[in-house]
Amino acid sequence: MLKPLLLRHQTVTTPLFMAPVAGVTNTPFRIIVGESGCPQTFTEMVSSEALSRQVGKTRELLHTSDKESSQPFVQLFGSRPDAMATSARICVEEGFTLVDVNMGCPVKKVTKSGSGVQLMEQPKLAGDIVSAMHAAVGKYADITVKTRLGSVHGDERLIPLGEAVIAAGASMLTVHGRTRSDGFGGRADWRAIGQMCQGFKVPLVVNGDITCPTSLRRALKESGAQGAMIAREGYHRPWLFKQIAAELSGGVMSDPGRDAIVKLMLRHLELLELYCPDRAHVLMRKHGSWYTKGFSGGSAFRQQLNQCPDSHTVRQLLSAWRNEK
Ligand SMILES: Cc1cc2nc3c(=O)[nH]c(=O)nc-3n(C[C@H](O)[C@H](O)[C@H](O)COP(=O)(O)O)c2cc1C
Structure with a gap:
């Protein structure tokens, strides 16, 4: 193709x-x-x-x-x-x-x-x-x-x-x-x-x-x-x-689950800290919002993400969200 x-x-x-x-x-x-x-x-x-x-x-x-x-x-x-x-x-x-x-x-x-x-x-x-x-x-x-x-x-x-x-x-x-x-x-x-x-x-x-x-x-x-x-x-x-x-290549890949999305967000945050250290947690807001669309509890997660004052708090939030049912 x-x-x-x-x-x-x-x-x-x-x-x-x-x-x-x-x-x-x-x-x-x-x-x-x-x-x-x-x-x-x-x-x-x-x-x-x-x-x-x-x-x-x-x-x-x-x-x-x-x-x-x-x-x-x-x-x-x-x-x-x-x-x-x-x-x-x-x-x-x-x-x-x-x-x-x-x-x-x-x-x-x-x-x-x-x-x-x-x-x-x-x-x-x-x-x-x-x-x-x-x-x-x-x-x-x-x-x-x-x-x-x-x-x-x-x-x-x-x-x-x-x-x-x-x-x-x-x-x-x-x-x-x-x-x-x-x-x-x-x-x-x-x-x-x-x-x-x-x-x-x-x-x-x-x-x-x-x-x-x-x-x-x-x-x-x-x-x-x-x-x-x-x-x-x-x-x-x-x-x-x-x-x-x-x-x-003839296969299928389903959408990632919550664990994989958290892993992706942690990686993105790590890269933002490396390349945009002053704004990492702010830039993470839009990406995190996009990546969690459609997940249960996603809306509450996004509200909290928008209020995180630094990367450390973003990590804590990600860890809590990973463990949510
Ligand atoms: C927020 C935003 C920023 C964009 N910035 C650029 C840009 O810098 N250069 C460009 O050629 N197109 C830009 N585009 C247009 C996209 O590259 C693309 O042509 C358009 O979104 C249609 O593709 P899509 O349906 O896959 O989104 C932008 C689109 C959006 C939504």
Whole structure:
């Protein structure tokens, strides 16, 4: 179902990606999802304006760890070809071998400067951005693009955008099967991705609403894509990647029980303490809430987790919750 993807500079052995997710896909989470069977991760999106001006906090987003199961790919956003090229150079110096360009984010903070999904309105500029990045680092790294179906249903903005970025050197295209006006509502339209991308001569990655091995199969089939990318279900249930791997090799893996979830949370907390020591217990709140969804006593657990003043208290709470019936 998922065959190795040949890009210009590398082969992605299993093209199943944990998507770039702002505020989530930091180093500790990438280690967790890698240990949970995800073959390839992305960083959070990184501002090219801040990175090219060497803003320290932004530069931290490029930190990786040798505990990660593979070198992550990086994603940049921006609308000035110069800043994107400079940032791509910084990423390559940091060891990244694939630099993705965000052309799908609908959040105002990003689109107001002409970045993210706003670039779907300007295919020429989108091509210029990829071209500048390709000229800067194309000898060493793949430049790829992640975008959406269009602005509204029925428009075909994806076609000129795809043509422009591929002509400029993009070596892979990821499409979230929603439009800008959908935001995150409605259902991803995998078939529409396939219809609009059929003329493109680069590997295609389908994204949107992949939540289980069955939806993965359907998304690949309906879009005709060679790879798939998962965001929300990947951070809500990182073990999904192991379940998919089990299914790909003909087996089945059931959902983890309470003991396994506690073990996962303890590991995540340990990594947060290592990489984000001042905020570990605070960052653990959202992850713990996601991981315990659907468990009996989960709601009371989440309320208590939100009040834990430090990591020590989080550990005590986890131990008590493990022993609850
Ligand atoms: C909280 C949040 C943050 C996101 N951050 C990014 C980002 O940094 N870069 C990006 O390309 N997409 C981002 N996305 C979009 C996802 O990568 C993905 O395209 C979208 O959620 C659809 O996939 P899913 O149905 O598997 O969640 C974000 C989505 C969410 C919910």
